[in-house]
Amino acid sequence: MPNRVYLDWNATTPLRPEARTAIVATYDRVGNPSSVHAEGREARRLVEEARATLAAAVGAQPRNVVFTSAGTEANALALSPGLRGPSGGPVERLLVSAVEHASVLAGGRFPADRIGLIQVTRSGAVDLEDLKVRLKDGRSALVSIMAANNETGALQPVAEAASVVHEAGGLLHVDAIQALGKIPFDIRRVGADLATFSAHKIGGPKGVGALVMTEGITGLEPVLRGGGQELNRRAGTENVAGIAGFGAAVKAALQALPEDVKRMATLRDRLENGLRGVARATVFSDDVERLPNTVLFTAPGLKAETAVIGFDLEGIAVSSGSACSSGKVQPSHVLSAMGYDPAVAQGAVRLSLGWSTGPEDINRALEAWRKLGNTLLKS
Amino acid sequence: MPNRVYLDWNATTPLRPEARTAIVATYDRVGNPSSVHAEGREARRLVEEARATLAAAVGAQPRNVVFTSAGTEANALALSPGLRGPSGGPVERLLVSAVEHASVLAGGRFPADRIGLIQVTRSGAVDLEDLKVRLKDGRSALVSIMAANNETGALQPVAEAASVVHEAGGLLHVDAIQALGKIPFDIRRVGADLATFSAHKIGGPKGVGALVMTEGITGLEPVLRGGGQELNRRAGTENVAGIAGFGAAVKAALQALPEDVKRMATLRDRLENGLRGVARATVFSDDVERLPNTVLFTAPGLKAETAVIGFDLEGIAVSSGSACSSGKVQPSHVLSAMGYDPAVAQGAVRLSLGWSTGPEDINRALEAWRKLGNTLLKS
Numbered sequence: 001m002p003n004r005v006y007l008d009w010n011a012t013t014p015l016r017p018e019a020r021t022a023i024v025a026t027y028d029r030v031g032n033p034s035s036v037h038a039e040g041r042e043a044r045r046l047v048e049e050a051r052a053t054l055a056a057a058v059g060a061q062p063r064n065v066v067f068t069s070a071g072t073e074a075n076a077l078a079l080s081p082g083l084r085g086p087s088g089g090p091v092e093r094l095l096v097s098a099v100e101h102a103s104v105l106a107g108g109r110f111p112a113d114r115i116g117l118i119q120v121t122r123s124g125a126v127d128l129e130d131l132k133v134r135l136k137d138g139r140s141a142l143v144s145i146m147a148a149n150n151e152t153g154a155l156q157p158v159a160e161a162a163s164v165v166h167e168a169g170g171l172l173h174v175d176a177i178q179a180l181g182k183i184p185f186d187i188r189r190v191g192a193d194l195a196t197f198s199a200h201k202i203g204g205p206k207g208v209g210a211l212v213m214t215e216g217i218t219g220l221e222p223v224l225r226g227g228g229q230e231l232n233r234r235a236g237t238e239n240v241a242g243i244a245g246f247g248a249a250v251k252a253a254l255q256a257l258p259e260d261v262k263r264m265a266t267l268r269d270r271l272e273n274g275l276r277g278v279a280r281a282t283v284f285s286d287d288v289e290r291l292p293n294t295v296l297f298t299a300p301g302l303k304a305e306t307a308v309i310g311f312d313l314e315g316i317a318v319s320s321g322s323a324c325s326s327g328k329v330q331p332s333h334v335l336s337a338m339g340y341d342p343a344v345a346q347g348a349v350r351l352s353l354g355w356s357t358g359p360e361d362i363n364r365a366l367e368a369w370r371k372l373g374n375t376l377l378k379s
Numbered sequence: 380m381p382n383r384v385y386l387d388w389n390a391t392t393p394l395r396p397e398a399r400t401a402i403v404a405t406y407d408r409v410g411n412p413s414s415v416h417a418e419g420r421e422a423r424r425l426v427e428e429a430r431a432t433l434a435a436a437v438g439a440q441p442r443n444v445v446f447t448s449a450g451t452e453a454n455a456l457a458l459s460p461g462l463r464g465p466s467g468g469p470v471e472r473l474l475v476s477a478v479e480h481a482s483v484l485a486g487g488r489f490p491a492d493r494i495g496l497i498q499v500t501r502s503g504a505v506d507l508e509d510l511k512v513r514l515k516d517g518r519s520a521l522v523s524i525m526a527a528n529n530e531t532g533a534l535q536p537v538a539e540a541a542s543v544v545h546e547a548g549g550l551l552h553v554d555a556i557q558a559l560g561k562i563p564f565d566i567r568r569v570g571a572d573l574a575t576f577s578a579h580k581i582g583g584p585k586g587v588g589a590l591v592m593t594e595g596i597t598g599l600e601p602v603l604r605g606g607g608q609e610l611n612r613r614a615g616t617e618n619v620a621g622i623a624g625f626g627a628a629v630k631a632a633l634q635a636l637p638e639d640v641k642r643m644a645t646l647r648d649r650l651e652n653g654l655r656g657v658a659r660a661t662v663f664s665d666d667v668e669r670l671p672n673t674v675l676f677t678a679p680g681l682k683a684e685t686a687v688i689g690f691d692l693e694g695i696a697v698s699s700g701s702a703c704s705s706g707k708v709q710p711s712h713v714l715s716a717m718g719y720d721p722a723v724a725q726g727a728v729r730l731s732l733g734w735s736t737g738p739e740d741i742n743r744a745l746e747a748w749r750k751l752g753n754t755l756l757k758s
Contacts (some may be wrong), residue, residue, distance in 0.1 A: 006418060012411035012616060020406055027399055032391035032585075036687055037696040039385060069448030069586065072603055072615035103614060106605030167576060200616060205584050206411075207448065209620025224451055225603065226485030235482060236451035237391060239586025242621070308415055333501040 005316045005364045009201075009354030010150050010294060015245070016203030016355060022248035023205060033238045034229065042238045050247025054210055056251050058176075058195065059186035064213040066233045068245050071177045071198030071273060072103040073223065074209040075144075078173045078194045079108020079232065081141060082219040085193045088169040089221055091142035095134055097126045097156070098337035104144050104175055105333075109221060124154040124285040126193075126281055128164060135168035142171050147179035147190070150321055151321045151334040151350060152285035153294025155183070162191030171217075177201050177209075181253035182291045183261070193345070199242065203355055205247030208242035256329040256355060262361045264353045265292035267362050271351060272297070274366035279373035282336070284321070292351040296321045299373060302347040311349075314368035321348030330377065384695045384743045385649035388580075389529050389557060389673060395582030395734065401627035402584060405620040412617050413608065419649045422619045429626025433589055436629050437555075443592040445612045446622050450556045450577030450752045451482040452522075452602065453588040456574045456613065457552045458487020461598040466505035468549040469598055470521035472608070474513055474549075476505045476535070483554055484712070485524050490599060497524070501663040503533040503717045505579065507543060514547035519601055521550050526558035526569070530700045530713040530729060531664035532673025534562070541570030548598075556580050556588075560632030561670045562640070566581040572596055578621065582734055583628030589623035613682065627703035635734060643732045644671035646741050650730060651676070653745035658752035663700070663714070672732040678752060689755055690728075693747035700727030 006014065015023075017093040018057060028275040033037030033047050048062070068074040084090045095354050097118045107115045119130040135141060141167045147217045148155050158174050164367055165172045174192040179185045180281060181202035194217065199208035213220070227235030255258075272295055275281045279299040298304075304320035311318045326363050335345035385393065394402075405425060410418030412426050427441070434441040447453040463469045471712045473489040477495045486494045500510040505524050514520060515714060522544045527534050537553050551572040558564045560581035566574050573596065579588035592599070599612055606614030632639075651674055656662045658678040677683075683699035690697045700711045714724035 002419065006409055008411070008418070009415065011414050011419075012409065014409045026402065027394050030391065030393045031696070034386070035387060036684075037387065038383065040390075052617055054680070067461050069452065069618070070615040072606060073448065076603055076604070092543040094575055101604035101605070103603075106614070121540075197508070198616075205618075205620060206616050207621050224455055224482075226454070226480070226482035227451060235485070236449040237585050239448070239584075239621075241584060242586050242618075248591070251742050295490050305415075312416040316408070317418050318412070357442070359468055376469060 003315055003369065005361045007176060007351040007353065007357070007361065007365055008317045008319045010350065010352035011319055012200050012206060013203045013354050014356060016249050016252045016293045018252040019204045019245040019249040022242045026244050029168045033240060040111040046240055046244045047238050050243045053247040054197070054250050055255070056214070057181070057254050059188040060212045060229070061215055063215065063231065064215060064217070064309070066187070066211045066213060067082055067238060068209045069207055069239070071196055071201070071209040072210045074196035074198070075175060076106070077109050077195055077211050077220070077223050078109060079104065079144065080219070080221045081110055081114070082221060083171055083217060084218040084219045085171050085214065087166040088139055088171050091171055092139045093141050095131070095141050095145065096144040096145065097256040099124060099149050099334045100144060100146055101150060101175060105144070110222065114175060118143070121173055122336050122339050123288040124149055124152045124334065126156050126161065127290050128157060131161060131164055134162065135170060140169050141165070142173060144173040144175065146175040147185060148291045150178045151332060151336060153291035154172070154285040157287040158190050158192065161294060166191065178291065181257065181260070182293055184257065187212060187214055188360055188363060196216065198317045200250055201245035202249050203241045204246040208239055210246070225310040229373065251307065253355070261292045262356055267353055267357060267359065268292055268295060270273045271295055271362050274355055274362070275369055280368050281373065296348050298347040298349065302349070304347055304349050305351045306376055307372060308370045314371065316365050316368050319350050321350045381623040382694055383563050384740045385707060385742055386730040386732060386736070386740065387696045387698045387730065388736070389731035390698055391579050391585060392582045392733050393735060394584060395628050395631045396541060397754050398583045398624040398629040400629040402624040405623050412619060425623045426617050428435050429622045431575070432626040433591070433629050436633050437559070437591055438567040439577070439591045440594055442610065443528045443594060443596070445590045445591060445609045445619060447588045447613055448586055448618070449480055450554070450575055450580070451587040453575035453590045454482040454554060455485070456481065456590050456599070456602050457575055457599045458483065458489060458521065458523065459598070460489055460493070462550055462596060463598045464550050464593065465595040466545040466572065467550050469516045470550055472520050473523065474510070474520050475523040476525065478528050478713045479523060479525055480505060480529060480554060480556070483525070494555070497690055499716050500692055501718050502667040503528055503531045503713065505535050505540065507536060507539055511543055512551060513545065519548050520544070521552060523552040523554065525554040525556070526564060527670045528561065528713060529557045529710060531675045532669035533664040534668045534670065536573065537569050543571065558669065560636060560639070561672055563636065566591060566593060576626055578625035581628050582633040583623045583625040587618055587625045589625070634732070639734055640671045641735065646736060646738065647671055647674060650674055650741050650744060653741070654748055655710065657749050660752065674730045675727050677723060681728070681755060683726055683728050685755055686728045686751060689751040690747055693750065696746050698729045700729045
């Protein structure tokens, strides 16, 4: 679409050219990775190459990487009762932060009465004191805390959480879907026992994700059974094209990371300053460390639904801060958890930047906001 | 790979040009189908177009189509305790034929003690008398019978089974993954309550499948939760490229079906006659109706593993009749269920044809078999 400005990278990112090339290259290769003939072995090689790339990128062993159909499936797979690791388990209950993605809040295979919520601060950071209190209950817990929030961009204290969780004999799962490719992320440095990733948030294709574990995690119950793929941890013919594209996107994203961070942070700062200059706009979580690409803002009286449509009509793709699916805007559970009342939670607009965002995109967005910020609030 | 002959279409099929074009076209479109802006609405349109195509192709309403990450996930989703329909339910137990795919034999969400096996004849067709006996137990059953077997190609009496199942107050799930695009398949004509499909078996991409239901089926429990996608029946960002490719493959496959059937059946007959002429080879299930593209054969003393490698070295990609994953050849549960002893079950080789198979491929395969059939059996 010509002249459009895309600032909704946290929802889904344009395919990186490197991923596109890798995907299209697989189309002339026909094999099923489970087949023993040459075509099958070639498909297997592509899958294993991507596995090695992702493993190396996040500090894991290739054998501990399980490819899935998306971040949602990776999260569902990670949240498995009975997990054990060198540092704890078997886990009997689940603690998730109140600002997790819906696929984590759904709790995986844990029954509802075994799931607890960890509070967050007004700034959207997980409250480690609350985590400590909840861990005292006694039964071994799997704790799930995201590396960075998809709505506010707030970075979470995952390394500190890992120490706290391990001390209590639990295991830590980190949903790193929004962090990968935007900040350095290494499961060893964090101390995470499990971490999850999604291809289409880093410029890979939609329909691919991964669960990565540290060495020695056992007890993972598959979500999809009936085939020996992924070392019996995930049945179903591998999405060879998608996995190859994921691998290529990981490589490209990590190579570009230092430059991307600098460029995005600079543009983000300019964007925020510009937004704040109109209609008394404020930015959420701006008093904590955040991703370099995410801006969640509001203004007194702003309605997100109207704002998103207004920006769209000006040629700018942005989103409401709230989780949305099938086109319906829901109040943000993230802002509710941060203690904002529903009126505020329904007035938050998210602008997120990515690998091809440039200064002109920011100019266009600010131009639109100057127009909208004044007219929207009059109605 | 030049000069290779690919005869393993039942494992995975080369991408149809129409599917490739549709997939690549999505790469310039960036949206998440859940986003409300123009890019999101465009992605939504692509998904809904594919949904309408698949629905029309198999005689269903678009709202009753649920896209999944593969046939395996579609089968897992279909096998849901508590399903109800106009003709029966809620189902409390599961009956599956002994020749089903591993993802059906795994039983979905039914506990192991609620799963029963339906016997098959020596020819590999489901034994309807055995089905009747097992249905008499009283509790309402979900019955899962495939439209066509992936190893032997044997067509199953699914329409007759539907009557039997409905009379007993049960529901019928038909795994139509190998049937779609190879024989006409319409859920209304069959009388199936649920049916499952896979894109990469008809020339679409790997990593996409679908569950299709008749009108009025309720009680489906999602496998993946935590997002409102697919009308709350399957959470996770839609694989837009894959779904668009699936739609294009369905359209192309159904358009080509009459021609494909004739061409494949002719080539298949020539192939079988040629195979039988060497080393006393015999073809399984050749006394029942079969898919026009599938040949499962053996010869006295043949070892499938050696044969597959032998064919591969001659440039021909074939598979052992048995289900295999991660490169390990397992004895075929299909032939075991048909009453063959393990030695035979480990000696079956499958050649399957597809949309680009031509006479020269058959010549090459027969040439290889004349060579192998004599040398392999000497060792």
